[in-house]
Every structure is written in C-alpha cells, then in structure tokens.
Amino acid sequence: MRTSLPRLLFVVAVAVLEWSGGWHARDAGQTYAQTAPAAGTTLVRDQWRTIYVGGVQAGYMQDAFNSRFDNGRKVIVNENVVVMTGGLPTAPGATTTLESTGARIITSTTETETGDILGFRYEVQNPPAAPTLKAGQVANGTMRIETLINAVPSVSEVPWQNTVKGPAYADQTLRQNPLKPGETRVITTIDPRSAAVDTVQLQAGALENVPLLGGVEKQLLHVVSTHSIAPGIAFHEYMDTAGESWKTVVPASNMVIYTVSKATALGAVPGALKP
Numbered sequence: 001m002r003t004s005l006p007r008l009l010f011v012v013a014v015a016v017l018e019w020s021g022g023w024h025a026r027d028a029g030q031t032y033a034q035t036a037p038a039a040g041t042t043l044v045r046d047q048w049r050t051i052y053v054g055g056v057q058a059g060y061m062q063d064a065f066n067s068r069f070d071n072g073r074k075v076i077v078n079e080n081v082v083v084m085t086g087g088l089p090t091a092p093g094a095t096t097t098l099e100s101t102g103a104r105i106i107t108s109t110t111e112t113e114t115g116d117i118l119g120f121r122y123e124v125q126n127p128p129a130a131p132t133l134k135a136g137q138v139a140n141g142t143m144r145i146e147t148l149i150n151a152v153p154s155v156s157e158v159p160w161q162n163t164v165k166g167p168a169y170a171d172q173t174l175r176q177n178p179l180k181p182g183e184t185r186v187i188t189t190i191d192p193r194s195a196a197v198d199t200v201q202l203q204a205g206a207l208e209n210v211p212l213l214g215g216v217e218k219q220l221l222h223v224v225s226t227h228s229i230a231p232g233i234a235f236h237e238y239m240d241t242a243g244e245s246w247k248t249v250v251p252a253s254n255m256v257i258y259t260v261s262k263a264t265a266l267g268a269v270p271g272a273l274k275p
Contacts, residue, residue, distance in 0.1 A: 042067050048265035049248075050213070051084065052256045059084035060265040061257070065168065075118060076168045079108040107192050115169025116162045122192035136195055145195050164188050164197050178243035179204040179223060191229045199228040202237075210238045210247055213258050220246055 045065040051058050059082065066077040082105040103126040110118045117138055124132040133148040143160040146153065170187050179185060183204045191198035205222040212218060220238035227233070236249040248257040 046262075048260055048262045049257050050260050050265045050267065051082075052258075053084075054254050057267060062262075062265075074113055075110055076113065076166070077108060077110050078166070078168045079106065081106050109166050109168070109190065109192065111166030111168055113169075115165035115172075117160070117164065117166045117190055120190060120192040120195070122195075134192065134195060136192070143195070158195070164190060166190065175243045178241060179221060179239065181206050181221060191227075194229055196229065201226050208238070212247060213260060213264070218246060 045063075047063045047065075049061040049063075051060060053059075061083075062081045064079045064081075066079070068075060068077065084103055103124065106123045106125070107121070109120045112118065119137040120135065122132075122134040130151050131148070134145065136143045136145045138144075138160050141160060143158050145156045145158065147156070148154075165188070167189050170189050174185075174187075179202060181204055185202045185204075187200045187202065189198055189200065190196075203224045205224065207219050208222050209217050210220045210222075218238075218240070220240055223237040223239055225235045225237055227235075233250065233252045236251070237245050238247040238249075239245050244259075246259050249255070250257075
C-alpha cells in the first residue's frame with residue numbers, strides 16, 4: 001500500500017494546521033455525515049494511512065481517487081478524509097485511552113485530465129459545533145467561493161488561472177518523473193482550506209533505511225517539503241523509487257503518518273469514528 005505524494009502533502013498540511021489551531025474532539029454521542037460517490041463514478045484507487053501523535057494511534061486518512069464523465073468530459077475527483085480521535089496524550093510518555101469522539105476533515109477537488117481545477121469542497125465536522133464548509137467553482141477565469149462558518153453564509157470571488165494545477169495532476173507528473181536524490185522541485189496546487197494557491201517545495205536528500213510499522217524497514221528517499229500555506233513547518237517524506245510516500249514525519253506536531261492497509265489504519269480507532 002502506497003500513497004502518492006502531492007495529494008498527500010496538501011492533506012497532511014491541512015490536518016497539521018487544524019491540529020495546531022486547536023482542532024479537538026467535542027462531546028460524545030454525535031454523528032458524522034458520510035459522503036458517497038456520485039452516480040457513474042469509477043473508483044481508481046483507495047489508499048489508507050494511520051496517524052500517530054505522541055506515539056499513540058490517533059486517527060486515520062483515506063484517499064479515494066475517482067473518475068467520472070460530466071457532459072461527455074472525463075474529470076478526476078480526489079476525496080480525502082482525515083479523522084482524529086479525542087483523548088490524546090498531553091505530555092511525552094503520558095498514557096491515554098482514545099475517546100469515541102473526534103473531528104473529521106473532508107476535502108475534495110475536481111479537475112480535468114490536464115489538471116485544470118474545476119472546483120473544490122472543504123468541510124470540518126467537529127460536533128457539537130456547527131460544520132465549517134467551503135466550496136469553490138471555477139468558471140471564466142473566476143473562482144466563486146461559498147463559505148459557511150458558525151451557520152453564517154458568505155460568498156466571494158477571486159481571479160483564477162489554470163496555471164495552478166490540481167493535486168491529482170501533480171501526483172501524476174511526479175509519478176511519471178519521480179524525484180532523484182539531491183533534486184529540488186516546486187509544485188503549485190490549491191489549498192481548499194484557504195481557497196488559495198499552495199506552493200510546495202520538495203528537497204530530496206539521500207536514500208535511507210527507514211523503519212515502518214511492524215518492524216519492517218525499507219530503503220526510501222528522504223524528501224523535506226515546505227508549504228507556503230504552512231510557513232515554518234517542515235514535512236519529512238520518505239518515498240520509494242516510484243514516487244510514492246510510505247511515511248511522513250512532522251516534528252512540529254509530534255506526528256508520524258504511515259501508509260498501511262485499511263484494517264491497520266482503522267485498528268485502534270473507536271467504532272463511532274470509522275467509516
């Protein structure tokens with residue numbers, strides 16, 4: 001099981017920003033809305049990751065990569081779900097029992113086969129607080145953004161250029177031409193959380209023997225990435241020769257994320273938070 005880097009990067013960055021900003025669990029007994037693929041959608045890939053914070057399994061990520069036809073045109077839909085539980089340790093070495101409460105981020109982007117962004121949706125579910133929603137649609141060089149925060153709606157418009165590509169297209173180009181040791185590359189994509197352009201710099205180092213879950217060790221390329229939407233936070237990615245990420249380390253958040261099977265990702269997560 002492997003996870004593609006560009007799509008992974010913006011999801012991890014969003015999760016870290018929400019976590020750093022005080023995104024924590026609310027009351028128990030709440031329900032979380034689930035999304036379902038639109039009719040005629042074909043699932044291309046379904047990948048899973050497990051999230052550890054302070055050495056404790058704290059949540060999971062699901063990355064679903066779909067395709068469908070809209071008015072005879074093939075479009076790519078990438079939906080990412082990040083779920084974090086409550087009851088995490090507050091100090092190094094502290095023990096805890098995971099709570100059946102938590103928060104869920106759902107992020108999706110829709111783009112053409114050539115990477116032009118058609119729209120996005122960003123939602124934070126953290127009951128009992130009202131959901132935060134943001135959705136954008138691109139037409140005629142303008143992105144129209146509808147936002148709902150604390151049940152208060154707003155609408156804005158910003159100019160948009162098709163030179164900014166979607167994360168699925170960035171993923172495809174990186175897999176076609178993987179990073180090499182010592183190489184630096186810059187990717188520009190959209191950050192649905194802020195509805196802004198995210199410039200990602202990837203600095204590849206050397207191949208390293210990297211420990212994974214279950215005592216497994218793989219030789220992977222160490223890549224340090226930085227985001228314009230998260231200045232000052234370094235993301236350490238460990239990638240194979242096919243451009244796929246197996247492990248992410250975010251020292252600023254004491255967070256480690258592993259690419260795993262669905263069963264492992266959902267392992268210790270309370271049932272109420274599972275899909």
